[in-house]
Amino acid sequence: MNPQARHRHPTAASPVITGVRVLSTAVVLCLALAVSACASKGLSSEDRQEAARINTQLGADYLRRGQFVQAEDKLKRALHYAPDMSVTWSVMGVLHQRLGEPDKAEQAFRKALALAPGDPSARNNLGVFLCERERQAEGVRLLLAAAESPRYATPEAAWTNAAVCLRESAPVEAEGYLVRALEHDPSFPDALAQLAAISLSRQDAVRARALLERYEAVAPPTAETLLLRVRAERALGNPEAAARYLLRLKADFPESPEAVQKPNS
Incomplete structure (x- = not known):
């Protein structure tokens, strides 16, 4: 579903990780080594979180370029460092979507939401996925929850996604959501x-x-x-x-x- 005659979801692209601090030399070296080698170094909890964020960003960058093997390697490495990082599971969901693996994609998106149930980005990502699978009721519910969250930096994207989801079945309602999106941006x-x-x-x-x-x-x-x-x-x-x-x-x-x-x- 998307902007125009053929629908496309504007926010189904890989998440971009922001706010990552510069890593210490030890962590940078570990990122260049095999996972098993890094694990033996006894990284601190903070360094493992940083390594996971960096690997998630790298995975998202590879995914945007269509380099799926490299993307999967970086995302798996990120999950090795921090298996409970919600955003990594979201990017993994996008990867499985691109690979034509909807069951695995849904599992990853739901895992991301379970790890961060109040995160509007996780709601948006799962909502978009469900709409693309023609499961509008749950998809729109999640998208509206994301759009109405005061914690969401880009509610216009969720409003637009909800409109795309309903454009064929409920065009009047969809138009209302687009108006809301444009009121915000x-x-x-x-x-x-x-x-x-x-x-x-x-x-x-x-x-x-x-x-x-x-x-x-x-x-x-x-x-x-x-x-x-x-x-x-x-x-x-x-x-x-x-x-x-x-x-x-x-x-x-x-x-x-x-x-x-x-x-x-």
Whole structure:
């Protein structure tokens, strides 16, 4: 499910670990050694937590680059140091998702939430996963809990994810969640794109174009947003503008489904 004609969850990407302190020389050396060798050094509890955070960040970085073997190695190493670190289990869940292992992914996401039941990020990640598995009831419940948490730094992402989850079955409710997202962050790209798609489906091309202009001011276009712009310009009676956006779509995303389908489909 995602921003536009084809849904995508904006927050399903690997978590980024922040606030990691510079490690001591001993821990840096251990990170370069085998796990068994490091274990024999008798690291302190604090150093093991730091090593776990660093390995989790490395695992997330490898995951973003599509290097799944390296990502799994770093995440397993992180769990060796600190098996109860919630964020590591969340990243492991994303890895299993990317590997096409939904059962393992769900186990990892639920483990992350069990370790940090009040963590809105853990709720968001599991909620997104459940929505992608068409288990909307539990997924939306978790996403709304995340969005309404005062501890969540990016509630606009959870509001948008809840909207994506419900866009087909409850478009009015989904629109309300997107409005909430934009109230918190008027420039959140995924919410702008999603709301533009809903507006266009209701034949409100003026609103759709305005939202897409706001999107283009803060984020690079995607195949989906370019196709939405083509449709909006056509609906507004601007064939020349529609043609320009269609050419850009075909030039920038020639292999995308959007580039080969009819603009009005």
